[in-house]
Amino acid sequence: MTIHKEGYTSIAIAALVIFVANALVHYFIPDATWIVWLTYVLSFLLFVTILQFFRSPRRHITTDENLILCPADGKVVVIEEVEEMEYFQDKRIQVSIFMSPVNVHINRNPVSGLVTFFRYHPGKYLVAWHPKSSTLNERTTIAVRTEQGKEVLFRQIAGAMARRIVWYVEKGASVQQGNEFGFIKFGSRVDVFLPLDAKVDVKIGDKVSGGLTVLGRFQ
Structure with a gap:
């Protein structure tokens, strides 16, 4: 390590x-x-x-174009169908992972592909599990399109303790599944938005590991 x-x-x-x-x-x-x-x-x-x-920690990450890997260590706190209005502007399956201060805070690409959207939002520092933290807190929004044409959006969200979000990607860049795309200092959250036809492989309360846990899979 x-x-x-x-x-x-x-x-x-x-x-x-x-x-x-x-x-x-x-x-x-x-x-x-x-x-x-x-x-x-x-x-x-x-x-x-x-x-x-x-x-x-060193991790042996196995890539698979049909799988959506978990982008962060932590606990699954949300799985629900929502309207994603920033980029997709339609319904998606949202899966949220809460990272406590004791978790590894490296963020990893859930899929390989081309970054089709990136935006950084300065904002507040509500507790990461607050319902409005995903729209009011400091955050980044990143969308990646796979070679199969599937798009996944993921969002780094700062929490009450996290006062700095770091990212390593930009629009137009190619990213590799499992590689680091960012880091959030101290407690925080990552939201992932999947296609409605994706199969979710986790449930609320599950402890997950970035780059290792399969969050879902494309159908």
């Missing part, structure tokens, strides 16, 4: 802040042994938490 490139700056800042905090505690209250040791323990736990958030 390695550390994702998006974590380098955050980890360096955290290490500096922790070092300064520990130095100040040690300097100003050296005789309060229990406070010093409590600071050490809390600092260690904080640093480990930050490290695990930015972890980048």
